[in-house]
Amino acid sequence: MNVIGKVTVLPQLPPSIARLSELAYNLYWSWTPHAQALYSELDPQVWENFGQNPVRTLLEVPQARLDTVATDKDYLARYKSVMADFDAYMNLKKTWASQNAPEMQPVAYFSMEYGFHESLPIYSGGLGVLAGDHCKSASDLGLPFTAVGMLFHQGYFRQLFDKDGWQNEAYDELDLTTLPITPARTPDGQEARVSVRIGHREIAVRVWNLTVGRIRVLLLDTNVPENSEEDRKLTARLYGGNQELRVQQYVLLGVAGIRALRALDVPASVYHMNEGHAALLGLERIRECVDAGLDFRTALESVASSTLFTTHTPVAAGNDAFTYELMDRYLEQWPELLSVSRHELYELARHDQNWDGQTVPAFSMTVFALRMSRAANGVSELHGEVSRDMWKFLYPGAEAEEVPIGHVTNGAHNLTFTSQAMRDLLSTVLPKDWTERLEDEEMWKAVDGLSDAQLSNVQLETKREMIAFIRARMREQMLRNGASAADVAATDTLMDANTLTIGFARRFATYKRATLLFRDRERLARIVNHPDRPVQFVFAGKAHPADNPGKAFIQEIYRMSQEPEFRGKIVILENYDMNVARHLVQGVDIWLNNPRRPLEASGTSGMKASFNGSPNFSVLDGWWREGYDGTNGWPIGEEREYADLNVQDDADAFSLYQTLEDEIVPRYYGGATGEDSWAYSVRRSIETVSPRFSMQRQVIDYVQRYYLPLGKRGQAVAANHNAEARTIAGWKTWVRQQWPYVSISAHAELPATCHPGQTAPISAQVNPAGISLEELRVEAVLNRAGHLTRFPLASRGDGTFSAEVPLEESGLYSVGVRMIPEIDGLSNELETGLIKWATAR
Template sequence: MTNSVVLRTLPTPDSFRVPPRLEGLRRVSYNLWWSWHPEARALFRRIHPGRWIATRNPVAICSGPIDWEPLLEDPKFLTQVDEVVAAFDNYMAGGSDHWFPRTHGADLTNPIAYFCAEFGWHESLTLYSGGLGILAGDHMKAASDMALPLVGVGLLYRRGYFRQTIDADGHQEHAYPEIDLSLLPLARAAGVNGEQLVVSIPLGDRRVSAAVWVAQIGRVPVLLLDTDIPANSEADRPITHILYVRGREMRLHQEMVLGVGGIRALRALGVDPSVYHLNEGHSALNLVERTREFVAAGETLESALEHVKRHTVFTIHTPVSAGNEKFGVDLVKRVVGPLCDGTGEADAGGVPLQRMLDLAVGAEGDLGAFDMTALSLRLSVGANAVSKLHAETANATWSPVITNKILGITNGVHMPTWAGRETRAVYEQFLNADLDRLDTDGPEAAGFWERLGSVDSRAWWDAHTRQKVALGEFLRSSIRRQLGRHGEAPGALREADHFFDPNVLTIGFARRFATYKRANLLFTDIERLTRILSNSDRPVQIVFAGKAHPADRAGQEVIRDIWEKSRTDAFRGRIFVMEDYDMRTARYLVAGCDVWLNTPRRPLEASGTSGMKASANGAVNVSILDGWWDEGYTGTNGFAIGDTSINPDDAAQDAADAESLYRILENEVVPRYYDRGADGLPAAWLDLARASIGSTLWRFSTTRMLHEYCEQLYLPAATPQTGSHR
């Protein structure tokens, strides 16, 4: 087998300073292992509580002034440091007994290369916008936990995705603050002679250079390419500034850097992957670059294309063809053409551009569009959708393009990241469960699932209540900042101190504000919703959070509409809209909400993962039967809004779904939550919560997901393993 990929990096900045006795903190700080290990986060919080609250980033904490003397004189602190460093070192040194080496160690000689336009590991690295990036981040963490040899490839966005604020009228505002890279857990990749590694990418009639950084995710390194370096012109330095930049030419430039530059970075570092995994079509130009390499080495075009296809797998995320990445053919000819047809430079492989244009014709047959998904599907030996229902939709949508069936590998979530601290403590105390090792075929899982139903009800309830109290504190702090920025009167800020009662049934709705997700479905009948929320004996409160893309005016209008309604007398103090939805906010919400609401227009939700995260914390899903819930719903672990039928009349479908939702809330959710026994506990509700956890914790984990990726895609694409896998 191949071991984990180890890359040379340059020394960390001089600004990072710790006493010699604490030098082990450097290793921990520069590895995002700390992001899913609460004992490590608690240690850094103890070092500097104020800076932890401000940055939540060990590198930033240890790069500023710290009074180390009292800490060095505290035996308990030193013991805490030693335990965290030892746990980290043991994690990094181990792995041979984990699932992949134990089960398939002899089946893979070279690592998997995983390309994605965004990665979400932690809120301090704003390299993600939403579900795709969070999934990619969880994929890296799970690969590390199960010791799967893998290297990620992405872009380093110095301004990331936008920071969201909501003004006093409910309008979404966008800000792109620049990231200080010296304060992040990143290191520059080192070239063969120890120099800062830089790769060159042809962009039309010029060349652009990209620095290569490394983010270490446990055992998994991720390469991040950055064009904001002095070698580039002022016009080219911003190419990698903003995630999902609106300009189409700039977006194509980004995808050239990701696809072509990513391959060149792997080559420069001596990494020869067995398999290339394209997570969405943004990195599809790596197919062009790899084809060019084979042709330049003397292979025929057809042989080169076959070789590329044999070792490529692709994941499609968007159910409708129109939502996939496309570029105008004229733009592609200008930007990508010189890479294909050659300009007389050393990297000219002579790949006919027209052949690539033909391979990128989409399902609609539009010859004027270069469809990145179509190109990826045609040049992949295997492809998957991200839920079983999505696979049905994808196979129908892409039937003019595909020759092999698109598989259904349902998304999962990294349970150690998303299980709340209190919930995780219950798992560890009562179930002897290590969430880092969810492998069901290993000795660590023996009896775990059988014991789940026997956990003391009071322990479950108290753990969830503590997480709910924490959510309330976080929400009130967020809303006070909003109101203060809006210039609200002091009385309004004092009123906010009483917002969010942890004893009240709480519904969470947090996701991207695209119109098909129907965040405003709840407001179909205002009077009925008012009665549900304002019942003095059985009240309900709702928390909304989410961003709309800066170009999505309709999605922004949904945010404004809900914001305005939350400010009315009927809903003030019952409906809350939290701004700047990020991973930190998400962790509070999935840990603290009682109900997780999902109302997409079926079948437009490819998968969705937020409900999985909430379910792992004992929340009850109330959802349309779409995406993951279409297969996750058992009849006893939550509630299904409506059925699987689809009415072509959207207004009629909305009305029917709203009626179903109201009935579920009135007749099922509210009564079960508030019906208490002599012990003060809602027994029927806790049965639902247990069923929710039991049906999700393994089945919708990234551990299960990666088992399927390995056995259905990675290992078949890795064979035969002879010669170079370029």
């Protein structure tokens, strides 16, 4: 057929169900199963075939069916109940924010990917789902919040296994008319368009509006007629192509994203960069300030004072660094636009790399993001520690624990991932408003009131649903790959609802060690084939298209699943997405996670499983290091580091098998009561993880630790025509100019031994090289077993500083003296990055 064009014929919804269209365009339905049911009941097959997409479902369902349900009393009753809940949610006046943070300034949140729902595939994995959950909870809490991202027309990719278990990628072009998005409109009613210069090309960007509860997300799109074919592909695929494409996409996200906010007159006072992909938003914000008359350094202070950066991984592949030559190709006009030299601009991003045996300066997106912000955080307590050590070279002379990178431990959006059956059960013991108090740990103790039978029945129900889903998926895969009739028929009995079922689903990066389970094949075979207490495993996950080692892990698991001793006991599903994730976290008995510590920054899938009562069985890395309390799951391995990776893998695999055989399997099948019962572990999982690792708790932490302070500081620095920004910028310029000429020497009368409570006289002599002595902090630094204690030395006004420094506790101390420049108004005492240690005299 020769296609000359396409037309979308909109459904004619009868008046009694007319608001189904309104609801379809608000992703409130994505975390509300009762709302989803209104669309799935119209035509279950259409609902499943088109990715559980309400907009597409309404387009595909025959008019006659719509007319029929419009007169169905039961359907109308459910429709009215859902719409009443929706209206109550949208019109709620007393939100958490209105009551607890009424002074909060509006936040603009930038992320390369967002995982809201599988029908909008603009995410690759955990980072995107986390960003989507962040938006959902920002809505739940009533924050003044707008998110900015990209509309990828081919999404990430659809994963297909061939008959040998090798991952292949398929890219499907999204039909925008079937997505829950609308053109964003300027205040005068025009469709929003912005433009951005990338290299020598001017690129037009269309802006789409996505509504997520009470907040909006702006999605950038270059697939418009006025662009060249090459430029239209800039928003084709997420994380596709080469480094050149990635740099151009980062320019789009940062620069066009800021311009979209301005074109739509969206207020923003705090800017949150979710990973280094968004770092270039600082360029456009500084350009705005320079155009308004500020010099570059003052503009930098003003912009950075209201910016937060969240780093998500210590793995090198997650911290982009590009050659200066490549950056010149796409940023060549920016030094002139910012009235700054190329050298000074690139120094803000410099991170020397060893490429091809040579050390060369590189433009690091992470370093640039850290320099362009005055607050930064990792995504778990341990990741904060790792990040401080990883980036301490930016603060020469500082110890890792002092580096100004904090942490907010990740959470997950409870209502998106908790099954409706579990939500209904929880509602029988939790308060009526429990979904608005998810972070309330005291409230969750009511879960103790649920009986063993109640929990078992709900979990068996969702487990059966998961198994039915797995069987359908495996049957579809086998038919596509030409499997035998016997193998296809065998999918009808695949997995058993009465068998202990363990799930592992995540991105197949090699450090996540998806194949660790198979390190001792004979022992694993005994475990899964035990005659009285069998165990079965279900795996899922995607490897990046360019990650052949990750693909090899997938293939290894697939081949193991075909071996006689594992057939039917090991299953690996293709095309891991949010739909697969929901089925698994709601249906498995145990969640397995065994990354190579300490490379798992956080991880969130295990949280979602625990929301549904599935205990975690995980390495003490990321969030589980904080979440594990001895009752709500099991650890793998020890909380230690290894010099030899093979030794680490052997130790962790041994721990995995031993814990499974000696603790988990006996508890699951043992039939004990009380604290030795399986139901006790289930309860503890729900009541300890649900509040502490809710996305609601996470977003509240961001508000209290970062959004509120940054909003206040940003306003203060920019007040009176950026007076404080000018002061800070000028002072830093002067101090950095003089710092090479500053000197300090120190003298201490330290006894060889002493008793706790004694003091040691310490003095220092400073040559300030013109810097005011009042702007120099001189301090003694006591290091005892890796923990620092700092004690200020008092100035005598003549360049001499001294103090009697107390030695409070017993132990071996190392003592040093150092000098740091500081003035009022800095975000932290190490903001200048300048530290000078004293020489002994």
